[in-house]
Amino acid sequence: MRRNVLPGLRLSLGVTLFYVGLIVVLPLAALAFKAASLGPADYWRIVSSDRALASYQVTVLSAFGATLFNLFFGLALAWVLTRYSFPGKRLVDAMVDLPFALPTAVAGIALTALFSANGWFGSILEPLGIRVAYTPIGIMIAMCFTSLPFIVRTVQPVLEDLDPALEEAAQSLGGSDWTIFRKVILPLLTPALLAGVSLSFARSLGEFGAIIFIAGNQPMSTEITALLIFIRLEEYDYQAAAAIASVLLITAFVMLGVTNWLQARALRYTARG
């Protein structure tokens, strides 16, 4: 091994690898092992059952919708928090982390209370024909809530570090505000936005606590995949639970792979040589 002036490589690497092995790799391996103990035919039958397919659909579409919403709203929030000063800014900044701090079940119950037919929001929306609680929209709102901080907190530091001279240069060259945002600022934020999107989407796919209270949990319509896995566990059908879980795992991996690739593409300009 090459000599390194920074001390502690062996110890820190050892501890880290042990931790990763114990906490991350081992459970995932157990999951894969359990799912693999099913024969291919049984595996396929379980993961492609109508109920499972319906749960994938509602979970992925809701996660997609929630992530898209957070992409815009999170960017706007990060923008406002970095570029302007206004009374209460620090409070808003602190509140962004609330979804992380709050137990998700508490968030789920609070959202259900707000959006149920006699809740504050529900009583306004219901007469307009918009039902939120116990529909996919409710699932989406719960996902939005729990995954909002990811986009804000990945974009915020990049926006803070953006050299104001870049914008001034673009202005002196005659660019309008919208052109500057589109051609200068947004491309520089893209890697951070992608990172936030992938975290937000992955979190939404796996979210459980906040959703089950507001979702209604009707099989074939508002039953999310995580809940279906939980139901299989309750039935002591560990193999089926592992099989369905492996689908979520693969989806999350593919998503991370795609965003990493997009991020590398967006960061090509930083390569030297």
Added chain:
Amino acid sequence: MKIRLDHVVKTFETFRAVRDVSLEIESGELVALLGPSGSGKTTILRMVAGLEYSDGGHIYFGDQDATDIPVRDRGVGFVFQHYALFPHMTVAQNIAFGMKVSKVKREKAAIDARVTDLLRLVRLEGLGDRFPAQISGGQRQRVALARALAVDPKVLLLDEPFGALDANVRRDLRRWLREIHSELGITTLFVTHDQEEALDLADRVVILKDGQIVQQGTPEEVCRDPQSAFVMKFLGDANVIAAEVRDGKAYASGAAIEVAGLADGKAELYARPADLDWSLQGPGIPASITRVLDRPDGRRVLATAETGEHLEFDVEPERVVKAGDGGFVTLRRAKVFAV
């Protein structure tokens, strides 16, 4: 395009950055704003660009009052100290940016041709496809200049353009900027805290202190005739010797020099290292040598006068002097300012 600043004022919070500055820059002139940090030079440049609005006074471009014209409509080219190149665009895309976002629509072929011309002008042919992270600091600053020139600005403004570069590159770029200026004849205003840079490059040097102009003129005028102790000290090394003026002559412990138009009384005598010399006979300021520093172009002598003042001066390389020698420091020329 002629630029005129008329009683311009700028205050940040409570700090008066620019106090009542009036200045005229002739069409095609290359002018340096020179001053220590906090003297308001960058603020003045940014107000001319429209990156800051003045709190009072007017800025004219030709006959037009440009005071309230926003930067994107002002038609200036601005070059930043740290280049401010768009890192996600190639060199060619950076240069083309201004032409692409302009309200005046240009054909793609025309833009490409102009980019090629500008790359040739800044001697970066063949580097159009590189990203800013892939070229050197000097090259980046040349790209920044090409980008600013691409939109045919009426005025070119440079904020400490060579401040972030090392000494050799800086000297090359200085000469090169001078060439580009004579080729294009564009009115140019640049800010620097480096006296040598200002004197080497500019047609006219404007010296600032505490938000006000203290002196302006050609490099020759400000060097040969500094009108205050501040300008004298700021432009280069100077020895300060306590003196007394009597009957049109300044006396400083054994040395005397003619001064005209100064009232009798206490004064300070300022002399550059090259203005002093060393002699074993008087008259002069009695002193002893404490150290001799050898440099490629001569010998710098450090001496202490009998009165305790530390003096520095240069002698020719052949001169035999050494630490401990006693003798007299003689005055070739000096500037005297009343205190």
